[in-house]
Amino acid sequence: MISATCVAPVNIALIKYWGKRNEDLILPVNDSISMTLNTNEMCAKTTISASEKFERNRMWLNGDEVDFEENVRLMRCLKGVQNLVLANGISKVPLSWKLHIASRNNFPTAAGLASSAAGYACLVFTLARLYGLPHNEELTTIARQGSGSACRSLYGGFVHWHRGVLENGSDSVAVPVVPAQHWPNMHVLILVVNDARKKTSSTLGMQRAVTTSTLLQQRVTDVVPHRTKKLIDAINTRNFTEFAEITMRESNQFHAIALDTFPPCIYMNDVSHAIVNFVHSYNEAAGTILTAYTFDAGPNACLYVLEEHVPKLLASINEAFPNDIAQSVEYLQGIPMTTPSPVSG
Numbered sequence: 001m002i003s004a005t006c007v008a009p010v011n012i013a014l015i016k017y018w019g020k021r022n023e024d025l026i027l028p029v030n031d032s033i034s035m036t037l038n039t040n041e042m043c044a045k046t047t048i049s050a051s052e053k054f055e056r057n058r059m060w061l062n063g064d065e066v067d068f069e070e071n072v073r074l075m076r077c078l079k080g081v082q083n084l085v086l087a088n089g090i091s092k093v094p095l096s097w098k099l100h101i102a103s104r105n106n107f108p109t110a111a112g113l114a115s116s117a118a119g120y121a122c123l124v125f126t127l128a129r130l131y132g133l134p135h136n137e138e139l140t141t142i143a144r145q146g147s148g149s150a151c152r153s154l155y156g157g158f159v160h161w162h163r164g165v166l167e168n169g170s171d172s173v174a175v176p177v178v179p180a181q182h183w184p185n186m187h188v189l190i191l192v193v194n195d196a197r198k199k200t201s202s203t204l205g206m207q208r209a210v211t212t213s214t215l216l217q218q219r220v221t222d223v224v225p226h227r228t229k230k231l232i233d234a235i236n237t238r239n240f241t242e243f244a245e246i247t248m249r250e251s252n253q254f255h256a257i258a259l260d261t262f263p264p265c266i267y268m269n270d271v272s273h274a275i276v277n278f279v280h281s282y283n284e285a286a287g288t289i290l291t292a293y294t295f296d297a298g299p300n301a302c303l304y305v306l307e308e309h310v311p312k313l314l315a316s317i318n319e320a321f322p323n324d325i326a327q328s329v330e331y332l333q334g335i336p337m338t339t340p341s342p343v344s345g
């Protein structure tokens, strides 16, 4: 038996991916940009063992067995990596050997905390490691077919997923913008408002948005290309106020499109809206932008803040939300962000 164990980090989108132009290949309607978090705090950990004695491929997610062979996305990732192995002509493990895969997240699954991103990135990275493939751009096109946002978790730092133009998706790849060390005092505070499973999955929510939202098309053609460029400039120059404004506007537009979807997708709750108001009041009182929020397809908030401003922000959160949020500040992390990596054991 041969095994590999790896961890992969969560990434949080600054420019949101929302909408596919090809459902099977998971090709997005727009570019997106994300920041990868530190694997010590939030990550997926996957062990894959291959043996000639295993009779079929099996997988356990957080201890529960899932129907691996029946799951189109999981099988696509496995086939994608195995095709790369065939093309490379080298393999540490015979492709005929069946696999046993065990994966765990150290944070709530499917609560809008990017669990599928870390999970699929980890699956693809661990498969590549098991078969002896190098880490390269092609792996991002495979992880993308597990869950779109997963392609961005294959790199640390700030990452750009290009929508691409080719029909076969080979140019819809994730590439690093800058490594984590470029902006070492950038921190993220995750406020866990609710860790229940979300009502409308991202997959379904974005499918509905593509067919029913009239705002989405304008976002794709007029807004995202311009914002993507401006955000990359802000990251390159470490311009926090510009970074923060784009990030908050993006979050707001994404949720506006979710509401413009019919029937609407409502991901934020009253506490989420109170956090938005809190952030704007906090920045107004400071006379400058010291923190920015973003919300994915769930009520939980990610706040961006520079390290030197973390203590004051935390104190204000505790004061503003004495009963609920304060106790829910579960993750505070700095970034040295990490790429997926093999672990021992």
Ligand code: DP6
Binding pocket: 012, 013, 015, 016, 017, 018, 026, 032, 116, 117, 146, 147, 148, 149, 150, 202, 203, 204, 296, 297
């Ligand atoms: C709101 O990657 O989970 O987090 O490709 O259908 O699996 P599928 O969707 P998924 O969507 C993530 C949506 C988002 C924004 C983002 O991460 O860019």
